[in-house]
Amino acid sequence: MRVVTTRDELSCARAELGTVGLVPTMGYLHDGHLSLVRAARSANDAVVVSIFVNPTQFGPGEDLASYPRDLDRDLAMLEAEGADLVWTPRVEDVYPPGWSTHVSVGGVTEVLEGARRPGHFDGVATVCKILFGAVRPTRAYVGQKDAQQTVVIRRLVEDLALGLEVCVEPIRREPDGLAMSSRNTYLSPGERAAAPVLHRALVAVEETYAAGRRQASELLGAAHVVLAIEPAVPVEYVSVADPDTLTELDLVDPARGALVSLAARLGRTRLIDNLVLAPVAPAPRPAGLDVSSHR
Incomplete structure (x- = not known):
């Protein structure tokens, strides 16, 4: 498994791969994330995982600073699952100096989570457009747990003709039914x-x-x-x-x-x-x- 940080390193590593299944994550992985890796493995030549806590999707007073992080643990889990390439960019690798472009998806972002977290889905759409452009995946794998996010990403891909397939995988749950989430560690x-x-x-x-x-x-x-x-x-x-x-x-x-x-x-x-x-x-x-x- 290869781990890269910069966009140039990613581009060079991506050039050696065939069809790619991308699993975008914010890290602190659990079996829900790993199920996406397994799904990507089953249908693509290679699996690329991104680990990036995206600041643009956190609002004022939200948990950006305290969001759980453990990169060494995440990498060990991904290597055990057979991921081929992991992109662990810094903020400046995703949003270079002078960055000034935002992506906004209308309609489906204005209700539910969008109504309660203004700007959240603009951050999601923007980072996904950057990830898709940098990785150039054949398919992207996301979890049904963030249902509205899956709707937004599908709309983004369709409206901008991004030329990839969005694969939505079922929610993974604990034995008592609680949906797996990195934030469950706060409870x-x-x-x-x-x-x-x-x-x-x-x-x-x-x-x-x-x-x-x-x-x-x-x-x-x-x-x-x-x-x-x-x-x-x-x-x-x-x-x-x-x-x-x-x-x-x-x-x-x-x-x-x-x-x-x-x-x-x-x-x-x-x-x-x-x-x-x-x-x-x-x-x-x-x-x-x-x-x-x-x-």
Whole structure:
């Protein structure tokens, strides 16, 4: 496994590779990240991983300075998974002196996380455009855990004709259902014990949907009943939205499904989670005489 820092080093190393699967990360890796590496390994000649805590996606008062970092640990994990190339740029390697270009994706960035973290998705879109330009991947691998981010990245790639495939891999969870996240390390023992209520609330929505309920108000109600069991988990929002536009729904179209997402703050830790309500195929028509051709 080769580790590089500068853009020139990256360019030289990339030239020796064939098809590339890129796994962009901010480090402090867990099995969710490693599952992306495995997916990239299965479909590409080489796997490139970037490790960069991107300052432009952190807002004032957010955890940029305290974001967990352990590069030696990350590199050991990636070498064990068979990554070929790891880019560990400094801030000046991603944003050179004089840098003044920002990328903004409209619409899907203005709701949910975007409404609560102004400028966050501009930072995400900008760094992704830089990473994609520098690495020139065939495919990029991202996790469903950051559902809105996957929608933004897909829109970025489509709108700017970036010529790569965005592969979204399932959320990896702890045995009690908590979505894996680097920020889980912030949780106190009591907060950690309460945190799985987020996933249980999502499961309640899924079960309500499977029972034939389509009104968003009923689906949201099922989530809030479960969340009320843990009053120490202040919920910022629960959303039932179109999976592509992120527009809030009153009624879920079973042919399209929906994205159910939520956010909550446990102490100083802000957690997000989501679940996709899959489209439901219409029931087959019973076999019988087609009377349309008989008069």
